[in-house]
Amino acid sequence: MDHKRIVDELTQGKEFAKQLMIHLDNPVSSNEVQEILIHNILNSYDKSLSLLTGHGLSPVSHSHGTNFGRDLENLDHKDLIAKRNDNGITGKWKSQVKVRGDMGFEEALDDGYSWRKYGQKDILGAKNPRGYYRCAYRQVEGCLATKQVQKVDKEPNTFDITYRGSHTCNPGSHQESTSLSLPVSTPRQETQQPPQQNQVVQSPETLLKFQTTPMVMSENLETRSFHFPSTSNKLFNLPPVDDVHDDPTVCRSISNAMTVESELHGVVSAAAIFPTSSQNVDVGFRFGELDFGNNFNIFD
DNA sequence: ATGATTTGACCCGT
DNA sequence: ACGGGTCAAATCAT
Numbered sequence: 001m002d003h004k005r006i007v008d009e010l011t012q013g014k015e016f017a018k019q020l021m022i023h024l025d026n027p028v029s030s031n032e033v034q035e036i037l038i039h040n041i042l043n044s045y046d047k048s049l050s051l052l053t054g055h056g057l058s059p060v061s062h063s064h065g066t067n068f069g070r071d072l073e074n075l076d077h078k079d080l081i082a083k084r085n086d087n088g089i090t091g092k093w094k095s096q097v098k099v100r101g102d103m104g105f106e107e108a109l110d111d112g113y114s115w116r117k118y119g120q121k122d123i124l125g126a127k128n129p130r131g132y133y134r135c136a137y138r139q140v141e142g143c144l145a146t147k148q149v150q151k152v153d154k155e156p157n158t159f160d161i162t163y164r165g166s167h168t169c170n171p172g173s174h175q176e177s178t179s180l181s182l183p184v185s186t187p188r189q190e191t192q193q194p195p196q197q198n199q200v201v202q203s204p205e206t207l208l209k210f211q212t213t214p215m216v217m218s219e220n221l222e223t224r225s226f227h228f229p230s231t232s233n234k235l236f237n238l239p240p241v242d243d244v245h246d247d248p249t250v251c252r253s254i255s256n257a258m259t260v261e262s263e264l265h266g267v268v269s270a271a272a273i274f275p276t277s278s279q280n281v282d283v284g285f286r287f288g289e290l291d292f293g294n295n296f297n298i299f300d
Numbered sequence: 301a302t303g304a305t306t307t308g309a310c311c312c313g314t
Numbered sequence: 315a316c317g318g319g320t321c322a323a324a325t326c327a328t
Contacts, residue, residue, distance in 0.1 A: 117305060119320060132319065136304095148319090 013044030113167065115147060127153045135167055143169035 020034060020041065114136035122129050128151035135143040145167040152158040 118322095120306075121318065121320095124317060130318085134320095146319095 010044065010048050013041050013048070017041055113145070123150065126150065135169060137169035141169040143167050145169075 020038060024034065115133035116136045116138075117131055117133050119132040120129050121132070130148050130150040133147045133149065135145040137143045144165045146164045148160075148162040148164070150160045150162075152160055
């Protein structure tokens with residue numbers, strides 16, 4: 001339904017505007033990020049208008065991923081492409097984010113939130129296991145956000161990351177402290193990385209890098225927004241093999257966003273793609289912006 | 301000692 | 315019955 005989509009688009013635009021507001025208040029927020037947010041806001045308008053006028057496609061091409069992705073690439077060595085697809089399932093939505101760049105797995109998988117792994121499963125038909133993570137602040141704040149990370153079979157450097165539910169943890173309570181105390185999962189046997197579980201590793205610069213906030217909204221009334229304000233700046237070696245069941249990710253606070261109901265949980269799917277060459281990548285990853293408006297999924 | 305991850309078992313929906 | 319998601323005890327790292 002177009003009406004729904006329009007509302008959705010406008011809601012997204014609103015969320016982007018909110019994010020922009022936050023960024024404007026943040027001294028370390030970069031202009032680029034702000035520009036991207038503005039871009040996304042305009043994009044939401046474009047989409048809404050095109051829906052209203054009955055045109056399937058947005059009159060503005062920049063909303064279709066490529067340009068946007070390029071921008072991000074320039075900005076952050078990564079591109080993020082979000083995709084929404086309504087699976088026809090009411091009350092559910094799904095978005096995909098493509099991340100690419102010269103960052104390590106961990107960086108790439110870092111979305112700025114603190115996650116705690118609670119399970120791993122081999123999935124039928126998939127070579128790689130799927131890791132299950134939940135917000136590290138679940139107990140403290142009852143945040144029900146979860147995410148699943150699975151390495152894509154074909155693309156060794158690509159991960160499918162699915163977010164479910166919304167972060168309800170209070171941004172203020174963690175955010176400030178630096179921006180982050182990030183409990184980062186540390187791959188056991190791999191490396192020389194600085195110890196980092198539960199350590200504050202965020203430099204202001206890092207904070208700046210990641211201060212972007214991808215967001216998505218549900219098909220329904222609820223606005224689901226995901227915030228990936230920052231992430232860890234850890235260095236690491238890539239596992240020589242394919243078992244990458246550890247993907248430390250960090251969590252941070254977020255915009256409270258939405259209510260999570262059993263059947264109404266937002267799902268954001270993201271795929272992180274890394275350059276095959278990257279073996280020891282040094283950081284420099286920033287989670288740019290996600291354009292959840294209308295993008296294309298590249299992984300199918 | 302404390303906290304995070306691992307991993308097999310369990311639960312639930314299809 | 316099967317597959318996916320979660321639980322929780324054991325294990326590991328700091």
